[in-house]
Amino acid sequence: MTTGEPERIELPEEPTQARRFGKTRTAQSTALLEDYAELIADLLATGGEARPTDIARRLGVSHATAIKAISRLKREGLATARPYRGVFLTEAGEHLAARVRLRHRLVVDLLLAVGVPREAAEQDAEGLEHHVSDATLAAFSRFLAGR
Amino acid sequence: MTTGEPERIELPEEPTQARRFGKTRTAQSTALLEDYAELIADLLATGGEARPTDIARRLGVSHATAIKAISRLKREGLATARPYRGVFLTEAGEHLAARVRLRHRLVVDLLLAVGVPREAAEQDAEGLEHHVSDATLAAFSRFLAGR
DNA sequence: CCAAAGATGTAGCCTCAGCTACACTTGTCA
DNA sequence: TGACAAGTGTAGCTGAGGCTACATCTTTGG
Numbered sequence: 001m002t003t004g005e006p007e008r009i010e011l012p013e014e015p016t017q018a019r020r021f022g023k024t025r026t027a028q029s030t031a032l033l034e035d036y037a038e039l040i041a042d043l044l045a046t047g048g049e050a051r052p053t054d055i056a057r058r059l060g061v062s063h064a065t066a067i068k069a070i071s072r073l074k075r076e077g078l079a080t081a082r083p084y085r086g087v088f089l090t091e092a093g094e095h096l097a098a099r100v101r102l103r104h105r106l107v108v109d110l111l112l113a114v115g116v117p118r119e120a121a122e123q124d125a126e127g128l129e130h131h132v133s134d135a136t137l138a139a140f141s142r143f144l145a146g147r
Numbered sequence: 148m149t150t151g152e153p154e155r156i157e158l159p160e161e162p163t164q165a166r167r168f169g170k171t172r173t174a175q176s177t178a179l180l181e182d183y184a185e186l187i188a189d190l191l192a193t194g195g196e197a198r199p200t201d202i203a204r205r206l207g208v209s210h211a212t213a214i215k216a217i218s219r220l221k222r223e224g225l226a227t228a229r230p231y232r233g234v235f236l237t238e239a240g241e242h243l244a245a246r247v248r249l250r251h252r253l254v255v256d257l258l259l260a261v262g263v264p265r266e267a268a269e270q271d272a273e274g275l276e277h278h279v280s281d282a283t284l285a286a287f288s289r290f291l292a293g294r
Numbered sequence: 295c296c297a298a299a300g301a302t303g304t305a306g307c308c309t310c311a312g313c314t315a316c317a318c319t320t321g322t323c324a
Numbered sequence: 325t326g327a328c329a330a331g332t333g334t335a336g337c338t339g340a341g342g343c344t345a346c347a348t349c350t351t352t353g354g
Contacts, residue, residue, distance in 0.1 A: 018207030095286030127278025
């Protein structure tokens with residue numbers, strides 16, 4: 001901080017900046033769904049079952065919160081669940097989960113590739129992944145391939 | 148998706164995973180403050196004035212929303228503002244803004260360095276920057292230096 | 295076979311970050 | 325100098341995503 005540099009500040013055009021912030025806000029709202037979808041897919045793939053309480057514990061929230069989120073997943077056509085019978089993903093949900101998992105792995109791999117320690121990479125990826133665009137993802141992929 | 152790979156899925160330990168998600172949630176709540184602080188600092192540095200309406204237009208929100216956020220900044224001791232007289236940063240606010248700006252630049256530079264196109268880098272950095280830990284930032288810095 | 299434990303679901307509350315609508319200041323210029 | 329436009333502030337709404345408390349269902353072991 002406070003280097004000798006004069007700190008040239010270049011403000012983006014107003015509409016450009018507004019658009020960027022807007023997109024970021026949108027991304028935020030889908031982040032939660034993505035996390036749930038990915039986690040449900042993982043639980044189904046490993047344990048064979050995705051129960052609200054398990055999901056809640058994994059995410060570190062109360063089971064009531066998890067159930068509300070699951071309702072939202074259902075509303076958005078990403079999951080199905082019958083009372084007391086666990087949660088499953090629809091085709092759309094599976095697709096989302098697969099995409100998210102791939103992206104997550106790519107982000108972690110890139111972080112490791114540029115020298116980020118494993119635990120920090122895993123931690124940060126959890127937040128970062130939701131804000132990585134396709135263009136950036138493609139660039140990560142190329143970068144990782146070309147080494 | 149659906150590659151030939153068997154997709155080995157390795158679930159992290161439950162408490163580890165819960166902690167990661169928790170940290171990500173916390174980061175979310177500070178993200179907004181960081182954006183406002185950085186923008187206010189930029190406006191003060193370039194135009195000399197940071198008015199609620201300007202801030203709102205730059206962020207793409209209504210002026211009422213901006214004013215509410217500014218109240219929160221004041222509540223957190225990051226900004227000062229007298230009615231009808233513009234917004235200023237406290238010492239703490241300045242510090243935050245400086246840290247955020249440095250981090251932002253580092254994130255953009257790293258994205259560019261791994262081949263992300265400029266516009267995507269600028270866009271994605273807006274969302275990514277809030278989730279980059281100090282450890283990761285340090286790694287970025289080293290990576291950029293060592294080229 | 296049924297009682298208790300644990301899982302699930304519901305209700306109601308909170309805060310945050312959006313919004314619109316309306317009221318009030320400020321500053322400018324005819 | 326005073327009317328009006330632009331900026332500022334306030335009130336009250338929404339939805340999301342947290343929570344606790346309570347009610348209900350399932351499962352399991354004695």
